[in-house]
Amino acid sequence: MASSQVQYLLRFLSQDAKVPLATAMGKIIDLQKSGLTTVQQISTAESKTLQEIFKDEKMAKQVLNAAKRVSKKRAAPSETAESPQKKTKVPKILGECTPFERESALELPMSSASEEELSGIVLYTNRAPLVLAFAVCVLRYTMPEQPISSRLSLAQALVSANSRSKAVSLGIESGASAEQEGWGEGQPMIKVLGREIKVLKRWGYDSREGKPAEGGEFQGDSDSNEALDNTLGQRFTDNSECEPPLWGIDLEALRNTDRNSSTGKSKPDKSLPIFMPESARLYLLKAFTEAPKGGKEPPSKPTRKTVSQIEAQRGAYLGYILRSIDVVCRSWASTLSSDELDRRAWAWYLRVRPEVRSGAGGWGEKGLVKLSDVLDLRREAK
Structure with a gap:
């Protein structure tokens, strides 16, 4: 759609x-x-x-x-x-x-399962949403000031760029990408999992605007405050080194909307297309299922479930993978700089990416992800 x-x-x-x-x-x-x-x-x-x-x-x-x-x-x-x-x-x-209402609606599920429980779970997915999940989790530690809307948008920008590169390598697409042609030139860039992403700064956006003064959803103990920071972004006393909230720019959409331009550069009088966080969240929610016992892929005709059951399961599966990646990032965050954490995260993804059973191993093919393998990345930090 x-x-x-x-x-x-x-x-x-x-x-x-x-x-x-x-x-x-x-x-x-x-x-x-x-x-x-x-x-x-x-x-x-x-x-x-x-x-x-x-x-x-x-x-x-x-x-x-x-x-x-x-x-x-x-x-x-x-x-x-x-x-x-x-x-x-x-x-x-x-x-x-309000910004607070939007950020709250974008909050991602996070499982409370123990590491022992997680280690026995095998998920079935393809590679693109796993990259998206890694990027969203890593950005929480490399750019903790960014609200969830920004992290989802930036993560989707990374996935889009990687998908384009993968399609070219498999011969599905040809020609230079919008980035290679110079679209978005002059826009600031950040690195997400080692890849440079062009961004749009959201000046004046306050993710806490509209937050209830008392009795709000996230009011209360330290766990609630951590959940608040995870969704709205951390606030620092000295903001000199912090980026304002960011959007990931959709360079391919930018090129498609103005193919008659001969300069290959964005025009300052036009609004830049961005990756919408709502779409990224929906993509994550529908991307993970649990593999049957024995490590085999799900049957082609799964048991029919009600819509409410499907929604609950989607949230649970996404919560499992996000929880596992977060455990890894948290264990390394105190010993690595933000740049080093971002650099290593791509190597971590490569080590646990889905085991594709057939075909050419393309970006969109599905396979198995063992959460025990993800958690093993945490043990290396000890």
């Missing part, structure tokens, strides 16, 4: 259907799987289908009625055409929630 469609659906759910933004974000992928990617499709959907997605009969009716009402007034936008009026309304989707 194109990012414009995702944004349009979020706008419809949060504004027209009055669904809480955090709930709306979590339902986009379920709507997509059910083939409901436009308001028109939602307006003709069966009530039972919507009830299975939203888990609430009243909310399902609310969404269906809103879709019928909106579809009568205007047609849903397509991937290829949007009216200027609709384009101006899209940014209001996220503008209606």
Whole structure:
């Protein structure tokens, strides 16, 4: 689903259907799987289908009625055409929630399982989401001031660049990348897992804006405060060496939007396309499953589960891998500099990347990841 469609659906759910933004974000992928990617499709959907997605009969009716009402007034936008009026309304989707609400909605699951429990788990995934998981976790320690929205965006920028390189090496794509052609020239760069990523600085963005003064979700003990810093980014007394919140720039999208340019450089009067953190989070949530006992890959026809069961399992599996990588990063953080931690993280990924069973071992092929192998990286720090 194109990012414009995702944004349009979020706008419809949060504004027209009055669904809480955090709930709306979590339902986009379920709507997509059910083939409901436009308001028109939602307006003709069966009530039972919507009830299975939203888990609430009243909310399902609310969404269906809103879709019928909106579809009568205007047609849903397509991937290829949007009216200027609709384009101006899209940014209001996220503008209606506070930075604190957005960051809270992007919070990633983190398992509380012990290392012993984790060591017995084998996950089934492909290589791209594992890189994404490593990058998000490592950035927590190399750039602790960055909120979760920035870490997800930067991590996705790394995955996109690596995917392009892998596609070229396999002969799937040819020609110079947007980065090689000079797109985004003049923008600042940072390193994520050893690779330079062009970024956009989010001046004036305060991830804590809108945070309740008392009784907020993260108020309380030290564990809660750590969770707060993990989601919103740490605050330091001396911010002279800290970057402001950052976005990862989508250079390929930048090139695609202006192929007639002969300079290969971004224009200062145009907004730069960025990697949206919501998309990266959804990608992580659907990327990991648990391999059956015995280390074999999941069957081609898995047991049918309800939507709520699938959501719970996705969160659990993602929490397992994030917890394992975090244990490794935490064990090394006190002995390595941020630059060295970032440099070594790519080598760690290479040692535990999925064992591809067949094919050419491409970027998108799936295989097994043993969390015991991930945790072994921590033992080397002792």
